[in-house]
Amino acid sequence: MNKADFEGYFKNIQQNSLVDTDDLWKMTKEHLKLMLGNRIFLSLFTGIYIEDVNNGVVQFSCNADYKREKILRDYRASLKQALRKASGQNYEVEINLKSSVKEKQKSKYEYHDPNENRPMDLFDSAKRDKERYEQRLEVSKLNPRYLFSNFIVGKSNELAEAVAEAVANDLGNAYNPVFFYGNSGLGKTHLMQAIGNEVLKQQPSKKVVYTTTETFLNEMVDAIKTKKNDEFRNKYRTVDLLMIDDIQFVEMFPRTQEELFHTFNALYDSNKQIVLASDRPPKEIKNITDRLRTRFQGGMVADIQPPDYETRLAILQQSLEEKKVDIPNEYLEMIAKNIESNIRELEGALTKVTSLFKLGLNPSDEDIAKLLQVDLDSKRKKITPAKVISTVSEVFDVKPSEIKGNRRTAYVAQCRQVVMYILRKELQLPLERVAKEVNRKDHTTVLHAYEKIEELTNSDSRFGDKVDRCIQLLRG
Numbered sequence: 001m002n003k004a005d006f007e008g009y010f011k012n013i014q015q016n017s018l019v020d021t022d023d024l025w026k027m028t029k030e031h032l033k034l035m036l037g038n039r040i041f042l043s044l045f046t047g048i049y050i051e052d053v054n055n056g057v058v059q060f061s062c063n064a065d066y067k068r069e070k071i072l073r074d075y076r077a078s079l080k081q082a083l084r085k086a087s088g089q090n091y092e093v094e095i096n097l098k099s100s101v102k103e104k105q106k107s108k109y110e111y112h113d114p115n116e117n118r119p120m121d122l123f124d125s126a127k128r129d130k131e132r133y134e135q136r137l138e139v140s141k142l143n144p145r146y147l148f149s150n151f152i153v154g155k156s157n158e159l160a161e162a163v164a165e166a167v168a169n170d171l172g173n174a175y176n177p178v179f180f181y182g183n184s185g186l187g188k189t190h191l192m193q194a195i196g197n198e199v200l201k202q203q204p205s206k207k208v209v210y211t212t213t214e215t216f217l218n219e220m221v222d223a224i225k226t227k228k229n230d231e232f233r234n235k236y237r238t239v240d241l242l243m244i245d246d247i248q249f250v251e252m253f254p255r256t257q258e259e260l261f262h263t264f265n266a267l268y269d270s271n272k273q274i275v276l277a278s279d280r281p282p283k284e285i286k287n288i289t290d291r292l293r294t295r296f297q298g299g300m301v302a303d304i305q306p307p308d309y310e311t312r313l314a315i316l317q318q319s320l321e322e323k324k325v326d327i328p329n330e331y332l333e334m335i336a337k338n339i340e341s342n343i344r345e346l347e348g349a350l351t352k353v354t355s356l357f358k359l360g361l362n363p364s365d366e367d368i369a370k371l372l373q374v375d376l377d378s379k380r381k382k383i384t385p386a387k388v389i390s391t392v393s394e395v396f397d398v399k400p401s402e403i404k405g406n407r408r409t410a411y412v413a414q415c416r417q418v419v420m421y422i423l424r425k426e427l428q429l430p431l432e433r434v435a436k437e438v439n440r441k442d443h444t445t446v447l448h449a450y451e452k453i454e455e456l457t458n459s460d461s462r463f464g465d466k467v468d469r470c471i472q473l474l475r476g
Contacts, residue, residue, distance in 0.1 A: 021050040024058075027086035028079075035078055044071055046162040047148070047169075051096065058083060060095045063165070064153050068095045140200065140208040146193035152318060154311030157187060160302040164191045167273060168198035171206070171241060175300035177264075177274035181281050182304030183472035185342030188277040191304075192243045195275060199241055206240040213249040217256050237266040241273045247296075248278040251287040261292050268295075280469065306468065312336040312346055319347055325354045331368050338372045341475050383427055383474050385437040392419050395470050404439050417449035418467055424450050426471060 033041045047063035062068040071079060076093055083091045148168075153161045160182075166174040180188045196208045211219075216236075223232035236242060242263075250256050267274055278285065281303070282296035307315065313336040320332065331353055339346045352371055356363045363371075393400045398415045407413075416438055423434045424446060431443035440446070457464035 021053060024087055025050045028082045031082035031085045035082060042159060042162040047165040056092060058091045058093055062095050062097055065097060066153060071095060140196055141210045142193050142196045146190045147197055148194045151190055151194055152311055152315045154307055156305035156307045156311060160191060160304050163300050163302050164195050168195045171199060172271045172273045177299040179282060179296050179301045180277045183279060183469060185344035186304045187343060188304060189245055192275055192277055196243060208241045209239045210243045212245045213247055216244060217253055220256060220259055236263050242267055243275040245277045247276045248280060248285050251285050257289055257292055264295050306341060309336055315343060315346060316350055319350055323354055325357055327354060327357050334368055385423060388422050389419055391470050391473050395466055417453050420446050420449040421453035422470060
């Protein structure tokens, strides 16, 4: 070996063999946070880690294709700069999807018999681990189908997903408590249970409990009746991860609020993880004590919005793969364009369409359009103008009589415009009919209201969230 070869060899050792990938990534992340800000960092770099360093190239593992593409397209230079600051080396960057990494990791633990096509498991404990995991799932009330790997990430939910992964990977430390909110059918339950499933896979010994507010209430009432209060409290106050869904319903039960308050404190003081989900943010949950509200707001509050067209299409494509039915992509596009509200309705529409193909039928574009339109029309028929007014009055905290009255205060007038907007958008009522429902004579008032509210929903996210919530409540 000549001097040049030796120097190259020595340099390669310095750059690769002596690199602690965990420490390198830890330092790199700190630089990225400072360079990009916390929101961008959370949305893109959570769930990513360094897989290997070899020949001056840092190979990353990424948990989502959209993250990989966006980082390579928009943030490759930032990532290289952060690596350089952390290591003093000018590394190139490669990003692989996590699925390919898992295959590499798998080979480390399995022996492949040259005479067999299938791998031979070397660990007898694998079966016991699986059984233990399944038992934990049963106790925790988790659905094993809800995983990060099958949660479609888009602009509407990327922050919430990033927070969820951070929590699963650093229980009790990343963010605590976590409060997810959004309308029904947008994936809150999926994300919560994905946290639980990931925790149990990584740390099977952890005690995880997923429940709903209704179940929590029923168990508390039963404990009072049977004088098993200590048993009930022990169940919820000794866990490592407590997840409570539909927490907004606690507003109706003062005694449950009291119990939840003490449960919250017991877990938080022990550095145990708390994750909550609601259809609205903490500040909009009425009739809860201030001390409980401040605890809900004390950690990370992340919203989930209705998915955009691209995300809806991705959800449909994934669901279709699971159903193992082959239908033309233009039908998926038709569903994605027509069903905008939530994921449940989206998948319900897909089920109807796929059922036609399973029956051996060959529906036309017109057949699919009619099928979707019938569904939309049936939903619209259930929504009445009176229901619209009462829903807007509830969400915006204004009396129905004020909406239909002559008060011209800015806030009441805006609520009246929201009613007109929804009557036009959701029920597709004629302009004259909309005007009549709010005791207005001129249909031009309706046109002005529609344009005004549409503009506000696009420019003011908080206002847009409230309008969307009205629509979601009406759609059920």
